[in-house]
Amino acid sequence: MVFYSLLFIFMVTAPLGASGLAAGNAACANLTEFLTSSKINSDKLSPQYLETQEDYWNAVQSSYVPSCVVYPTSAQDVSVALQGIRAAGSRFAIKAGGHNPNTFFSSVDAGVLIDLGSMTSMLYNEDTTLATYEPGSLFGDLYDYYAKFNRTVVGARLAGVGTGLALGGGLSFLSPQYGMACDSFRELEVVLPSGEIVTASNTTNPDLFFAMRGGGGNAYGVVTKYTVQSRPIGEFYAGNVIYLFNQTTAVSEAIQNFIQYNEDPKASIIGTYEMLPTPSFGLDLDRAVIMFLVYDGPDAGDAFKNFTDIPNLFNSLGIKTYPEVVNMPIPMSTELSRGDNIFRVGVHRIGDDSYQTALDNWYTWAEDNKGSYSLSSIDFQPIPKSLTDASKAQGGNAMEMPDGPWYWVNYLISTPSSLSQQDYDEAQAKFRDMVKKTANAEGLPLFINDANYDQNPLSTFSTYSKLQEIKKKYDPDNFFANYTGGWSFD
Numbered sequence: 048m049v050f051y052s053l054l055f056i057f058m059v060t061a062p063l064g065a066s067g068l069a070a071g072n073a074a075c076a077n078l079t080e081f082l083t084s085s086k087i088n089s090d091k092l093s094p095q096y097l098e099t100q101e102d103y104w105n106a107v108q109s110s111y112v113p114s115c116v117v118y119p120t121s122a123q124d125v126s127v128a129l130q131g132i133r134a135a136g137s138r139f140a141i142k143a144g145g146h147n148p149n150t151f152f153s154s155v156d157a158g159v160l161i162d163l164g165s166m167t168s169m170l171y172n173e174d175t176t177l178a179t180y181e182p183g184s185l186f187g188d189l190y191d192y193y194a195k196f197n198r199t200v201v202g203a204r205l206a207g208v209g210t211g212l213a214l215g216g217g218l219s220f221l222s223p224q225y226g227m228a229c230d231s232f233r234e235l236e237v238v239l240p241s242g243e244i245v246t247a248s249n250t251t252n253p254d255l256f257f258a259m260r261g262g263g264g265n266a267y268g269v270v271t272k273y274t275v276q277s278r279p280i281g282e283f284y285a286g287n288v289i290y291l292f293n294q295t296t297a298v299s300e301a302i303q304n305f306i307q308y309n310e311d312p313k314a315s316i317i318g319t320y321e322m323l324p325t326p327s328f329g330l331d332l333d334r335a336v337i338m339f340l341v342y343d344g345p346d347a348g349d350a351f352k353n354f355t356d357i358p359n360l361f362n363s364l365g366i367k368t369y370p371e372v373v374n375m376p377i378p379m380s381t382e383l384s385r386g387d388n389i390f391r392v393g394v395h396r397i398g399d400d401s402y403q404t405a406l407d408n409w410y411t412w413a414e415d416n417k418g419s420y421s422l423s424s425i426d427f428q429p430i431p432k433s434l435t436d437a438s439k440a441q442g443g444n445a446m447e448m449p450d451g452p453w454y455w456v457n458y459l460i461s462t463p464s465s466l467s468q469q470d471y472d473e474a475q476a477k478f479r480d481m482v483k484k485t486a487n488a489e490g491l492p493l494f495i496n497d498a499n500y501d502q503n504p505l506s507t508f509s510t511y512s513k514l515q516e517i518k519k520k521y522d523p524d525n526f527f528a529n530y531t532g533g534w535s536f537d
């Protein structure tokens with residue numbers, strides 16, 4: 048593919064051996080020539096630049112200083128941006144909602160940051176029931192818009208997360224009914240690493256379409272438009288139930304029971320155990336178990352009885368709209384939980400002792416390492432058979448998810464910003480070693496959206512060699528592989 052050569056010849060190339068800073072500046076100079084001034088900002092003190100730089104869920108990434116930020120409003124702008132960056136040999140990053148905690152996945156130091164936040168158009172076609180949206184909105188904005196038609200798109204369980212979620216699969220409260228967010232993709236507009244703008248669907252570039260359904264963002268190109276199957280929504284019965292830690296055994300049993308036996312695809316849960324750094328004083332006030340219980344419909348029947356039968360501290364179950372569901376437990380929870388945050392992931396089958404082992408390993412680590420985190424949690428996320436069936440019925444995704452039930456575990460460490468680099472590295476190493484102590488199930492994919500970059504999640508996919516081939520085809524000279532962060536294909 049030589050598409051990029053057209054613009055490329057007019058552009059500045061950084062001197063051979065130039066530093067990252069010089070290459071970043073050369074790329075910004077190129078783009079200033081080719082984009083109108085409202086679409087590029089190199090003023091590091093301007094409110095627009097600062098807002099982009101600060102808006103990362105992992106606050107560590109806000110310390111990076113992009114040479115300039117590009118705000119495309121169309122696929123053509125993204126194409127020009129990629130060609131200018133390529134010509135200058137600069138590093139870059141593509142940012143949607145900024146929630147991926149891995150550094151340099153959607154952040155860049157001395158390079159070009161492509162902030163998709165100005166691409167916010169969204170449409171609903173009442174005849175086809177397809178929804179089309181650009182990548183710059185948060186899922187909460189999309190839910191608010193589609194709710195006007197009594198429809199929604201399959202996406203994040205918290206309103207504040209961005210559309211990059213769906214490129215990593217995307218686990219929703221609606222997934223047990225409709226599959227992962229990416230399973231609802233019907234057509235994508237993609238700017239390839241060459242700058243060429245193409246369509247990806249089951250019939251056009253089907254290999255690219257396959258890879259972009261859960262095979263990760265910033266690897267094969269930039270999605271500038273999503274056309275997805277929308278879903279009907281009405282009233283939900285949903286809420287959080289919070290338990291003191293002395294109910295852990297009963298709640299853990301209820302969660303495992305739900306993972307193994309629940310067959311109602313309208314019922315969805317997340318089981319989360321939270322730990323604060325404060326001393327316990329034997330009163331268990333430093334920890335709690337928080338359930339997210341969501342039923343698509345006003346009457347959940349007995350779906351959550353095992354949870355509501357256990358004595359609890361707080362229960363907010365009741366009738367809710369979908370926008371209210373994704374703002375549980377409180378609105379703005381993604382914004383409020385911003386900090387020095389890192390995720391790790393595990394994947395396990397039900398029926399062995401992995402649930403208890405993972406919980407015990409986390410709990411022991413959390414007790415032994417007070418002071419090295421400001422918050423830590425372990426979340427259990429069921430993958431029922433109805434979800435994997437719904438995925439298969441729509442053609443399957445890049446994970447080719449084996450039949451449920453099984454579950455993903457999300458681990459969070461939030462570290463105090465006062466930690467020295469050495470203490471930070473030590474805290475992260477201990478956290479990594481704790482997660483590794485619980486062996487993952489063979490033959491199941493690690494969830495990209497919850498993974499740390501060093502966990503190499505793609506290598507756990509049964510489709511890995513196919514994805515490697517697709518990556519080679521669409522990024523033939525390793526432009527993305529070498530100049531932006533992302534998952535390893537090696």
Ligand SMILES: Cc1cc2nc3c(=O)[nH]c(=O)nc-3n(C[C@H](O)[C@H](O)[C@H](O)COP(=O)(O)OP(=O)(O)OC[C@H]3O[C@@H](n4cnc5c(N)ncnc54)[C@H](O)[C@@H]3O)c2cc1C
Binds near residue numbers: 140153213264
């Ligand atoms: C508070 C919180 C709640 C979460 N809840 C869920 C959940 O319910 N379900 C779930 O599955 N995951 C969840 N996640 C994980 C989340 O899906 C990932 O962090 C995801 O990467 C976030 O997407 P983003 O657009 O916000 O982030 P970004 O960091 O902007 O993007 C993520 C990655 O995708 C790339 N990317 C983004 N857009 C494009 C594009 N258009 N084209 C090409 N590449 C692109 C970026 O370069 C980056 O590498 C949650 C994360 C947080 C922090």
